[in-house]
Amino acid sequence: MPNNAITTRHSKNYNRTFKMFKSSVYNLQEASKDQIQDFLNSFDTVLSDCDGVLWIDNNAIQGSADAMNYFRKLGKKIFYVTNNSTKIRSDFAAKAQQMGFIASQEEILSTAYLAAHYLKGIGFTKKVYVLGSNGIAEELKAVGIRHIGVGPDLVKPDFKSMQPSDLDPEVGAVIVGFDEHVSYPKFMKAASYLASEECLFIATNTDERFPRGGSIVVPGTGTLVRAVETCSERKALVLGKPHDYVRKFLESCGLDPARTLMIGDRCNTDIEFGVRCGFQTLLVLSGVTSNKDLERLRNEKKPPLPDVVLPKLGDILSLLQS
C-alpha cells in the first residue's frame, strides 16, 4: 500500500490524528520513519491487551516491554486491558514488572477487577457463586462482597444426589470466568442459582481460546460461559472486551477515544473492542490471530479489521531506529 494511505483528520494546528483506511490493513513495516513518528503523535492513551501482545504465559514477547516503556516515556497514559480473570491487579502488575514493564496496579484493567467493580457499583450485598478462579474471589473480597464456589466441587456421593439444600439461599449472582476445576456439579449449581430470575448472571469474557501455538488447543473462558448460558437458558452480561463495560469504565477515567490506541492480538475481541469504541487499532501477529487468519479476514472483507498491523509490538522501536 502506498504511503499516502496515511491521512490526517485535522491540520497540524489541531489534534493530529493518524487514521488508516478502515476497510484495509496497513503494514506499519512499510511506513517511513516520519510516518511512524506521526503515528506515535496521534494518540495520548495506549490500551494494550496482555496475553499474546506483551507475553505468552510467563514469557515476555521480545521487545514488548521496551515498546510499552517507550510509549510511557513519550508521556502516553497506559492501561493494560486483559480479559484474563485468574489474577488480581497487583499480581498482574508484579508479573508485568518482573518481565521489565513499568506498571502499577491502577493501570491494570482485568475482568476479575471489573466484575467486583460492577457489583460494588450497583450496591450488590448478597453472595456470589463464582464459577471461576481465585482472581475473582480476591477482587470480590477487596470490595467486601462475599463469595463461594472457587476450587474443586465434589458433590458426594455423586452429582445426581444434589439437593436444593446444597444451594446457598444467600446467593444473588453467578460470575463465570476461567475455572480449571470446572465440573458437572458446578454447571448444575450455576444453572440452579440462575433459575431464579433475580439472580444476576455475569461473565468475565467470551474468548474462545488461549494463545498457545502448535497443535494443542487450550479452550478459553467462552467455552464455560456458553455452557452455563445453555444450561441456564439465559444470556450473561459480559464485562470484558469487546463489550461495553470496559469502555464506560475507561471513559470515567477521562479517556478521549479519538486519541486512544488499542493494541491487541485478536480481531474478535481486541480489535472489535477498539473499533466499537472509536479507537485506533493496532493488531500484532504474536498471539492468536496469525498472518494467515488476517489474510483470510481481509479477503473475505470481514470486519473488524485493524487500522495497522505489526508482526510484534517491539518492531515499532526497530522501525524508528532503522
Ligand SMILES: [Mg+2]
Ligand atoms: Mg490476547
